Amino acid sequence: MSFSLEVLGSRLTWTWRRRTTWRSTARTPPSQTGGPSSPSSPSSMMNQYREEEEEELFITVDHPESHVTAIETFITYRVVTKTSRSDFDCSEFEVRRRYQDFLWLRSTLEERHPTLIVHPLPEKFVMKGMVERFNDDFIETRRRALQRFLDKIRDHPLLRGSPSLNVFLTAQDLAPHRKQTLSLLSRWGGTVKMLSQSLRGVRSRPEEFSLMQDYVEQLSSKICSVDKVSQRIVREQREYVEELQQYSAPYKTQSCTRHLSSTLIPVLHDYLLCADTLKAVMKRRDNIQAEYESKREAMERRGDQEGEEEEEEEVQALQEKVEVCNSSLQEDWSRWRSSMRTDLKTALLSTAENNVQHYEKCLAVWETFLLSQREEGSEQKEEDVP
Amino acid sequence: MRRGSEEATSVKRRMAEDGRDESVAADDDSQHTAEDGRNGLNNTMVEESPTLLRRMEICVAEAEKRSGKNAVNMQETFTVYLIETRPMDALAEGRNPAPDSLWRRYSEFELLRNYLLVSFPYIVVPPLPEKRAEFVWHKLSADNMDPDFVERRRVGLENFLLRVASHPVLSNDKILHHFLTEEHSWKEVVYETGFQAKADSRLKALSATFRVRNPDKRFMDMKHYSDELQSHTSQLLRARARVADRLYGVYKVHGNYGRVFSEWSAIEREMGDGLQSAGHHMDAYAASIDDILEEEEHYADQLKEYLFYAEALRAVCRKHELTQFELEMATQDLISKKQQHEELSTGIVRTFSFKGMTNKLFGQEAPEQREARLKLLEELIEEGEEAVKDKTVECEEHVEKAWVDVQRFKEQKDKDLREALINYAVMQVSMCKKGIQMWSNAKECFLKM
Numbered sequence: 001m002s003f004s005l006e007v008l009g010s011r012l013t014w015t016w017r018r019r020t021t022w023r024s025t026a027r028t029p030p031s032q033t034g035g036p037s038s039p040s041s042p043s044s045m046m047n048q049y050r051e052e053e054e055e056e057l058f059i060t061v062d063h064p065e066s067h068v069t070a071i072e073t074f075i076t077y078r079v080v081t082k083t084s085r086s087d088f089d090c091s092e093f094e095v096r097r098r099y100q101d102f103l104w105l106r107s108t109l110e111e112r113h114p115t116l117i118v119h120p121l122p123e124k125f126v127m128k129g130m131v132e133r134f135n136d137d138f139i140e141t142r143r144r145a146l147q148r149f150l151d152k153i154r155d156h157p158l159l160r161g162s163p164s165l166n167v168f169l170t171a172q173d174l175a176p177h178r179k180q181t182l183s184l185l186s187r188w189g190g191t192v193k194m195l196s197q198s199l200r201g202v203r204s205r206p207e208e209f210s211l212m213q214d215y216v217e218q219l220s221s222k223i224c225s226v227d228k229v230s231q232r233i234v235r236e237q238r239e240y241v242e243e244l245q246q247y248s249a250p251y252k253t254q255s256c257t258r259h260l261s262s263t264l265i266p267v268l269h270d271y272l273l274c275a276d277t278l279k280a281v282m283k284r285r286d287n288i289q290a291e292y293e294s295k296r297e298a299m300e301r302r303g304d305q306e307g308e309e310e311e312e313e314e315v316q317a318l319q320e321k322v323e324v325c326n327s328s329l330q331e332d333w334s335r336w337r338s339s340m341r342t343d344l345k346t347a348l349l350s351t352a353e354n355n356v357q358h359y360e361k362c363l364a365v366w367e368t369f370l371l372s373q374r375e376e377g378s379e380q381k382e383e384d385v386p
Numbered sequence: 387m388r389r390g391s392e393e394a395t396s397v398k399r400r401m402a403e404d405g406r407d408e409s410v411a412a413d414d415d416s417q418h419t420a421e422d423g424r425n426g427l428n429n430t431m432v433e434e435s436p437t438l439l440r441r442m443e444i445c446v447a448e449a450e451k452r453s454g455k456n457a458v459n460m461q462e463t464f465t466v467y468l469i470e471t472r473p474m475d476a477l478a479e480g481r482n483p484a485p486d487s488l489w490r491r492y493s494e495f496e497l498l499r500n501y502l503l504v505s506f507p508y509i510v511v512p513p514l515p516e517k518r519a520e521f522v523w524h525k526l527s528a529d530n531m532d533p534d535f536v537e538r539r540r541v542g543l544e545n546f547l548l549r550v551a552s553h554p555v556l557s558n559d560k561i562l563h564h565f566l567t568e569e570h571s572w573k574e575v576v577y578e579t580g581f582q583a584k585a586d587s588r589l590k591a592l593s594a595t596f597r598v599r600n601p602d603k604r605f606m607d608m609k610h611y612s613d614e615l616q617s618h619t620s621q622l623l624r625a626r627a628r629v630a631d632r633l634y635g636v637y638k639v640h641g642n643y644g645r646v647f648s649e650w651s652a653i654e655r656e657m658g659d660g661l662q663s664a665g666h667h668m669d670a671y672a673a674s675i676d677d678i679l680e681e682e683e684h685y686a687d688q689l690k691e692y693l694f695y696a697e698a699l700r701a702v703c704r705k706h707e708l709t710q711f712e713l714e715m716a717t718q719d720l721i722s723k724k725q726q727h728e729e730l731s732t733g734i735v736r737t738f739s740f741k742g743m744t745n746k747l748f749g750q751e752a753p754e755q756r757e758a759r760l761k762l763l764e765e766l767i768e769e770g771e772e773a774v775k776d777k778t779v780e781c782e783e784h785v786e787k788a789w790v791d792v793q794r795f796k797e798q799k800d801k802d803l804r805e806a807l808i809n810y811a812v813m814q815v816s817m818c819k820k821g822i823q824m825w826s827n828a829k830e831c832f833l834k835m
Binding site: 226237 | 635643650656804833
């Protein structure tokens with residue numbers, strides 16, 4: 001894993017900075033289990049290595065607040081960072097970010113790592129059924145999605161060290177950084193234009209990526225179905241609870257509905273959005289391959305002419321780029337798949353567990369009732385028998 | 387208010403047990419057969435009580451569709467029910483003789499019940515199962531030919547017969563015997579009793595309800611109670627039907643998970659098995675609601691029985707009002723006749739009377755006419771006194787007998803409803819356990835993902 005990171009690092013022109021010394025205990029990590037004794041002993045070297053591997057970084061998104069200006073009203077979220085990483089100047093940061101800032105972070109990450117799978121953000125608007133953009137439920141759902149987004153970035157072995165993330169988490173004012181990116185964007189736009197001119201589609205996509213494409217299509221349709229079923233269950237359960245409340249008191253089934261809505265459905269939603277992300281990533285990979293192929297063909301057509309060497313180098317570089325992108329995508333793909341499996345498994349488990357608990361609660365109520373009745377009954381019987 | 391709802395909730399208990407047994411009425415001293423899952427205690431109670439049921443085992447075994455011509459000579463389809471009877475002593479001796487049987491349709495049961503209502507106006511007569519399906523929720527059809535409905539009606543009819551046959555007063559009635567033993571001549575026999583002529587007109591009864599002055603307070607309280615019982619049970623039944631509908635929806639939608647998980651598992655490598663088996667559990671979960679709600683239907687039926695019992699109770703109260711009113715009328719009539727007599731004989735007019743007026747206007751009548759009228763009045767007074775005596779007796783007898791039966795009914799009701807509620811709770815417990823089982827299984831499958 002680390003070897004290929006080195007390779008990637010040099011190719012993709014940012015460096016993976018490795019910590020070589022353990023910082024002094026003045027900057028203590030949030031969860032302290034025990035510090036090294038002295039910097040040069042073998043055990044502390046081991047500790048260093050372990051600490052480096054852990055690279056602790058904790059991010060929380062909370063405290064949404066509404067801001068009203070002359071032009072617009074928007075919500076900001078407080079983003080709190082606690083870290084022991086060396087690429088951060090302090091161990092704690094607190095900033096306020098709005099949705100646009102998250103969008104900036106994500107698009108920056110996508111630009112720099114076009115063939116990595118960057119977790120999607122919640123949608124900008126939810127059209128149906130939401131008149132008030134600043135409805136409490138909406139804000140809470142969005143807050144949780146933003147939290148998940150940052151957690152995913154933090155967990156990603158490559159993205160977590162990104163300087164954009166650092167800036168996002170630490171800079172009080174994001175504006176100057178966003179301006180920089182704007183110029184980057186325009187450069188990127190130019191590249192894309194160039195590409196599209198020479199684009200004729202990919203000649204021979206490696207099979208694994210075709211399979212990936214197919215799988216993503218199918219998966220997104222399945223997850224969509226699961227989502228629909230879950231939404232329907234939520235609706236039915238809500239109606240059931242409403243009827244029950246007119247009927248008798250001892251039922252408490254609110255927990256069922258809220259649980260599905262707060263646990264399973266958001267996760268499904270994220271993975272629905274992932275489908276689009278994955279398609280975009282594969283498109284970009286295809287484009288990179290297409291660029292290489294078109295350059296190579298152009299070179300072959302020109303045959304033996306001047307400027308061959310330069311062109312050859314270019315083509316060579318592009319070929320390497322394709323290989324690097326493919327392998328990085330492959331790795332990220334398997335990381336993503338394993339992460340998806342975990343997420344869905346956890347969410348489904350939690351749903352099942354919640355249902356079990358619901359039934360256990362009901363069972364307790366009925367069994368208590370029965371017990372009380374049977375006691376009454378046996379008391380009466382004793383009275384009858386003289 | 388509270389009392390009514392208490393009764394209603396305890397009904398739910400009894401329903402579970404009865405529903406499970408399938409053999410019906412949990413009336414302790416009415417219980418019957420050797421097949422009864424419950425203990426021998428019930429059998430001894432049957433022997434002790436002096437009712438028909440002691441001598442005869444009764445059940446409504448089957449239902450069949452028939453076609454025939456009806457009263458207006460049109461072809462119609464109807465259902466008949468097989469009533470089987472066996473002598474109890476034969477069973478006690480260990481013999482197993484073939485049962486005597488005959489077929490009856492619902493309208494004949496209705497006829498029997500109407501006869502009992504008229505002949506025993508002081509008895510709270512057990513009700514029949516409903517004529518048409520009410521309080522349905524969407525899955526249940528309101529069709530009288532629907533096999534589920536027919537089956538539930540069969541159980542209800544058996545329940546009715548058992549209750550009647552175990553009633554200390556009703557079980558000795560000859561017409562009831564005939565009903566159980568003579569298939570073809572029964573109708574004639576019933577009509578010959580002329581009971582239809584004895585029935586009180588609705589109008590008479592209604593007018594009595596409004597105009598009676600001194601009804602027995604206990605009966606007024608009883609009437610009030612029966613109104614509450616009726617309103618609470620019907621509210622409960624309505625709410626239950628709606629809740630059943632919703633619950634059905636929740637469970638069935640989970641079945642969609644089954645389908646989707648199954649499809650999804652086809653495209654997954656590692657998660658495939660877990661998803662597939664979880665899907666099966668979701669299917670099982672969705673299917674389980676059918677049995678649950680079918681059982682619940684039994685309890686609803688038991689609740690309905692008491693809904694209809696409320697009507698029977700009210701009928702007894704109305705009869706009291708009627709007899710009391712008739713007594714008051716007869717008394718009033720006697721008093722007025724006596725007054726007239728007094729006026730005529732003494733010449734003193736106490737109250738305004740038409741005769742007095744005409745006398746003043748046209749002069750007194752001749753002495754012979756006066757004598758004749760006095761004579762007539764004396765006869766009428768004698769008749770009136772007889773009438774008052776009879777009515778008093780009738781009223782008092784009714785009050786006495788009715789009160790006894792009302793007490794019996796109350797005891798039976800309390801027991802039944804309590805048992806029903808307990809059994810309903812037992813069913814709920816089992817349903818919760820099933821739910822726990824299914825979702826735990828699903829959890830296991832998810833863990834394997």
